[in-house]
Amino acid sequence: MDVYKITGGKPLKGTIKVSGAKNSAVALIPASILADSPVTIEGLPEISDVLTLQALLEDIGGKVDFNAGKMIIDPTEMIAMPLPNGNVKKLRASYYMMGAILGRFKNAVIGLPGGCHLGPRPIDQHIKGFEALGAKVTNEHGAIYLRAEELRGAKIYLDVASVGATINIMLAAVLAKGRTTIENAAKEPEIIDVATLLSNMGAEIKGAGTNVIRIEGVDKLHGTKHTIIPDRIEAGTFMIMAAVAGDGITIDNVIPFHVEALTAKLREMGIDIVEGEEQIFIPKSRNLQAVDVKTLVYPGFPTDLQQPFSVLLTQATGSSVITDTIYPARFKQIDELRRMNADARVEGRSAILAGSTPLQAATVRASDLRAGAALVIAGLIADGVTEVQEIQHIERGYSSLIEKLRGIGADIQKVTIPEEAVVNE
Numbered sequence: 501m502d503v504y505k506i507t508g509g510k511p512l513k514g515t516i517k518v519s520g521a522k523n524s525a526v527a528l529i530p531a532s533i534l535a536d537s538p539v540t541i542e543g544l545p546e547i548s549d550v551l552t553l554q555a556l557l558e559d560i561g562g563k564v565d566f567n568a569g570k571m572i573i574d575p576t577e578m579i580a581m582p583l584p585n586g587n588v589k590k591l592r593a594s595y596y597m598m599g600a601i602l603g604r605f606k607n608a609v610i611g612l613p614g615g616c617h618l619g620p621r622p623i624d625q626h627i628k629g630f631e632a633l634g635a636k637v638t639n640e641h642g643a644i645y646l647r648a649e650e651l652r653g654a655k656i657y658l659d660v661a662s663v664g665a666t667i668n669i670m671l672a673a674v675l676a677k678g679r680t681t682i683e684n685a686a687k688e689p690e691i692i693d694v695a696t697l698l699s700n701m702g703a704e705i706k707g708a709g710t711n712v713i714r715i716e717g718v719d720k721l722h723g724t725k726h727t728i729i730p731d732r733i734e735a736g737t738f739m740i741m742a743a744v745a746g747d748g749i750t751i752d753n754v755i756p757f758h759v760e761a762l763t764a765k766l767r768e769m770g771i772d773i774v775e776g777e778e779q780i781f782i783p784k785s786r787n788l789q790a791v792d793v794k795t796l797v798y799p800g801f802p803t804d805l806q807q808p809f810s811v812l813l814t815q816a817t818g819s820s821v822i823t824d825t826i827y828p829a830r831f832k833q834i835d836e837l838r839r840m841n842a843d844a845r846v847e848g849r850s851a852i853l854a855g856s857t858p859l860q861a862a863t864v865r866a867s868d869l870r871a872g873a874a875l876v877i878a879g880l881i882a883d884g885v886t887e888v889q890e891i892q893h894i895e896r897g898y899s900s901l902i903e904k905l906r907g908i909g910a911d912i913q914k915v916t917i918p919e920e921a922v923v924n925e
């Protein structure tokens with residue numbers, strides 16, 4: 501099994517570049533299914549979620565060429581093959597195969613999605629949307645069957661402003677007959693990115709990025725070329741790293757507006773943030789002050805940064821509370837941080853962290869993607885050599901992490917250890 505070994509305490513300095521956004525990539529790739537000619541996507545991150553989606557497109561007959569972040573997808577010979585399990589279970593966003601295959605072929609069979617275990621992650625709002633568009637949806641032996649004679653535009657009010665449901669309904673609705681309105685839509689930047697690709701393919705979409713999206717169905721969509729937006733969660737992870745371990749770090753390829761909730765919190769803690777057009781510079785930080793954080797839908801503080809942020813709070817003066825209103829049980833990093841000497845505990849939907857506590861190296865487990873990112877940051881500031889296990893979760897979402905961190909002076913390596921050395925819960 502592969503693990504990361506990190507020797508903490510090295511001064512981190514220089515420039516670190518952000519890759520394309522994972523949560524856009526995983527929707528843009530399935531969106532290509534809807535076109536009648538090749539789609540090119542540039543700037544994709546080299547992460548396992550992207551490779552798994554490439555395999556899923558190939559499973560249904562797509563021809564895909566992926567090289568240096570550029571993916572050329574020829575969807576012309578795709579067929580609505582069932583995708584019951586296997587690759588589907590490797591990532592959360594395989595649910596976008598439902599909307600895209602249903603949208604193009606009017607029927608689809610897809611296993612239930614995988615992804616990070618953050619507590620319950622229902623897809624009832626996706627299903628509600630597909631049904632409103634005229635699909636019959638059944639769950640048979642762990643696979644979702646979607647069948648429609650034709651898809652017709654509808655008015656859909658989402659009970660929760662779900663990113664996945666918003667995008668999935670857009671994918672299913674762009675080729676439906678007539679007008680679809682999604683109310684209480686999610687507003688994340690990734691939704692705008694997907695709407696931009698679909699519009700450039702010929703779709704008629706208005707309001708992406710607001711809470712009402714209107715889609716006028718069209719008869720066909722064509723290929724196009726698209727450049728993905730930068731990953732605001734990767735950028736945020738590097739900002740947190742720079743604040744807690746940096747000796748002057750520039751984060752390159754970031755849209756500062758996309759990380760404003762984090763920037764505001766960091767400033768509240770006393771951290772200097774210098775914003776450029778596509779760069780953020782964070783000088784060495786001193787005297788971090790405790791703050792409370794509540795995760796909310798965009799533009800609120802993102803749940804995906806809550807776990808990395810908890811490491812920063814172990815180094816602040818005073819006691820901080822993090823409350824995750826999106827995934828109330830998303831605190832598996834806390835037990836691992838306690839192994840590293842953090843003074844932290846979970847109470848209900850909150851984590852309470854007392855600072856400032858020097859962290860000590862330990863062998864820890866990345867239970868999920870952002871818990872893994874949190875443990876890497878913890879390893880960078882801990883005294884000694886930290887071993888992070890289960891890094892396959894981290895590699896679902898961070899492109900070339902080792903190389904990027906080494907580029908700013910981190911001592912981190914990927915090594916293979918025998919299976920018997922793996923820690924169990």
Ligand SMILES: CC(=O)N[C@H]1[C@@H](OP(=O)(O)OP(=O)(O)OC[C@H]2O[C@@H](n3ccc(=O)[nH]c3=O)[C@H](O)[C@@H]2O)O[C@H](CO)[C@@H](O)[C@@H]1O
Pocket residue numbers: 523526592593620621622623624625626627660661662663664665686803804825826827
């Ligand atoms: C691939 C992807 O883009 N993943 C992101 C996406 O996940 P994902 O799209 O799965 O998250 P959602 O925005 O759908 O979930 C938000 C909230 O709505 C609830 N919900 C969602 C759908 C549904 O049908 N019913 C329902 O109750 C969820 O349990 C959660 O409490 O947004 C999350 C919230 O920003 C991020 O943590 C994930 O990184």
Ligand SMILES: C=C(OP(=O)(O)O)C(=O)O
Pocket residue numbers: 522591592593614615616804869870897
């Ligand atoms: C939860 C995440 O991803 P996914 O939805 O793909 O599991 C994440 O990116 O933090």
